[in-house]
Amino acid sequence: MQFNSTRQGMAWLHTWLGLILGFVLMVCFFFGALSVFDREIDRWAIPETRFDPQPMPSFDNLLMGVFERIEPDEAEYNRMMPKYHDASAGEMTPRLELPADEYWAYTTHRDPVLRMGAGFRVPFPADTEGHNHIHGNTTIDPRTGASVPDHHLKIGSEWFYPLHYSLNINWNFLGFFIVGIAGFFMLVALISGVWIHRKIFRELFTFRRHKSKQRSILDMHNMTGVVALPFHFFFAFTGLIIFVAFYYMPVTNTMLEPLHSAQQEIEAQEMGLPHERAGIAAPMASVDAMVAEAKRRWAARDMAGEVGFLQMHHVGDRNAYVSIYRAGSDRVALVGEGIHFNGVTGEVLREDPPHSLAESIGDFLAGLHLQHFEHWFLRWLYVIGGLLGCACIATGFMFFVEKRKQQHAKAGSQGSRVVDAFAVTTVTGMVIAAIAMLIANRFIPAATEGKGEIEKIVFWSVWALSFLHAAWRSAPVALAKSNPAWKEQTMLIALLGVVAVIANWISTGDHLIKTIFTDPYWAVAGVDLSLLAGSLIALLTVKKMSAMNETQSKQEAGQEEIATGETAYE
Template sequence: MKKTPFIKPALRLAMLWPHTWAGVTLGGMLMVIFFMGSLSVFAPEIDRWMMPSTRLAAPEGPVSLDQAVRPLVDRLSAGRTVQGWFVRLPEERNPVLTLRLRAEGGVIDGVASADGAMLPPVGTLGASSFFYPLHYSLHLRMGFIGIWIVSFATVAMLVGLISGVIIHARIFKDFFTFRSWGQTRRSVLDLHNLTGVLALPFHLMISFTGVVIIAPIVLPSGVNALYGGGIEGFYNDAIGGFDRPRAGAAAPLAPLDPMVAEARRLWGGGKVGYVQVLHPGDAAAYVRVSRSTEDRISLNNEPVVFDGVTGAVVKHAPLGPVVAAQRFLSGLHIVAFHHWSLRWLYFLLGLSGCALIGSGLLCWLEKRRAAHGVRAGVGWRVVAAMSCATTVGLLLATLAMMAANRALPADAPSRAMMEVAVFFGVWIASAIHAGARSAGGPPWRSQTGAAAGLAVACVALNGLTTGDHPFQALADGKMAVFGVDSVLLLTAALAFAAALRLGRPAKGRVGVEEAKHA
């Protein structure tokens, strides 16, 4: 009796089209999203590397807002009327005070140590303000267009994952198959299957939770139906927002430390993440104290709002079940909580997503070349150039930005924008180089070799400009700096090994039957 297949061939064939073209058309975008998301897992550590003045020891106890922060606000405002100010308090991974004031004449930013001593301007966007926003918005803020694009690509990733499971009926066999020797194309196909199967639960979770985070923006109908004022009403009503206008009558701001103590009592413990003061010096002043999420998965920071003059609690309401679930899933995606082994797992599995996407693009390129002999066709060349630019080219741009961060003078005007210009300049140059060379195949070897050199240069420049070479950083307990340098050196070694491997002559082509699985 003939055995009936678990998945019918017709269904597998039907799933092949969305799987292939979702990857080919949006693979480059997904590579940016996954790579920058992986870096964002260690954004505070990369910030310490890119901002040498913030390489401080974490404070041993809580910071007094009245003794350390309020005098700092007075110095920064320099007598100007302040409409409001915000401070993020130091913690283990980010050991500095970060302030932002809205005053007459514009916004004032400052960074200080835990005792209130001002630090030099950081002169860079760092990972938190460049790599992380690039992950979820592509730095296209007008009309949330970047978030819309990322949302569409994320849904396409879910389609690719589900259709991939249906296409690859030998999913359990693929889990134990990786032939790293012999034919390169067979190795790439095995890598695609292995990363797809091994990290499938993570990829499904991270894609789904990414959609959940931005659902209130891209699917606003439910938000509009439940909360007045649309997306702003959602965040105000559902996540502890509060607002009231100025009264126009002067009144002194009450001490802030008792408000912090009361907020911690209402929370039943926990640390303060940040504090926001609105309308200071006015009778309608109010203070929002928000909890740090370092000790929990959920991003529910349980804000407590106080009257700024009397110090009485104005608002403290628990989240509803739907919003609580959304905050939990958001925290599962962003992994802001302290758990070092899980953080490394997120980082490695995120990079496995890059390997999955990149190997899928390579499989498509090699299948087309093997089946049709097309090397210089326009479509093939475009995908080839895009694949090179969004894999090795993206790595080159990131390393070039980090090298520029250490090479540019600390007092250079518009230094942060110069670093951004280096990033996009190198990225565009790598794409042009890949396009010009793609007729004979993408220039993988030359670009991986350049990446190896840049990674070593980053470590060398950091040691020369700050004195914190890896051994010194380790001796001084600057584990963030040591960790970033170590990953850079590992990147250099892997890129150099890849360049050597790519320099070897090919040992043949993958068989037709194996190419069908690409």
């Protein structure tokens, strides 16, 4: 490749990296924006959990009983137990007889329900140093301790949220790595984009929508990219930081396993927290008393707060200890200010020391991305940032096609036609798939076994169908015209948004008048209002596209007249 200038080289880089990875980045940005309100989408999708967020309930009176009910996951047991178990040492322990070794519970200021889990010990471990666990998780209503059915998928926090960092492709963590590569090249695209942009400040506010389609699309691409440049940069960057050890140093569980284990042991020793079980059974002290003491110590440090995460290690053993972390709802940095207690005596074993400057910077960077803080206004600003990112990528695709389709039409190439079909699928198809999933969630009866699995199938199938539709309708692009699939799918978004809101109303009785005025419940009202806003924007876009197509066909008709006129002269 030969370039006459650096700018030309940068333009080439920006165009092709942007095109290839833009499809992935679009998923990251769109579902990332939805993840800002993942818990609220969960409430919409699981109506049984539509009540107010609750603080961590009493451990002694409520949680302990729930922990004791948790069973090891059957699939995980079948898959992992034969690997963890040392057959020469004895019989494989049946699933329901595995002894619990670890309990945890996690909540945030936005969670009405409480997530809990237990780790079960393997009595005859093949790897005695490995501390391998078979896990079991549950979600409960913290007011009563009743379980929320497992087959109800938390569409926000268990589908949209992981989609934005793993594409939900879990096979060999492939999705994570694809997103990692895309995130890295997002930074490259930002830098090269700034480089090739001639008038970054002079045209910051410029959107010439009356000029040619190509000009107005490029203006919008530049504007959405540049005004939110700090957001785009920091979210791609902090996303990489959060997964940095995983992306770039995935060796702690393979090549460096012995070193990793040794390090953990030394750390535990330094912290004074027992790394191993003593092997001697002992009764547990009151955890509620430990929680009260932890809260007292936080308050004494002028950072009074609620418990966010609570973990009991070596359950039922003389070496048991309990770690209690603070919910970080009042600050950006994810710290936790952990306080650790002896599980048998209830004494404080250790208070986590304040973090060093480097650690604090890391806490802040991870915290600004993961947003555990309580700040509704900033959450909405993040959504706006995410949607500006989507607009930037979408207009990038459109510009790619607009710039080339005349040339391609003359040369008989199908290039822009293919890109355009993929663009339709990633821009409108993705939105349709997400809303279709929500609608399916409201139509499938709550008692249906495997309800969540069906919803996932609906999501992928609808997305695949949107691609088939876009490909089937794409022929005009090869003739330098526009793909009617854009308009048709946008129209479908407008329709589906309204259908979803009505489906919620019919299936739960929660309409907007109720959720806003008579019995306010903003989590559900917010999702409904966002769906309606999406519909409205889609409708306005359809109107705009119709107007544009009309002027275009008039222009074309005009040109044809001129052309026929010219032939008449000849």
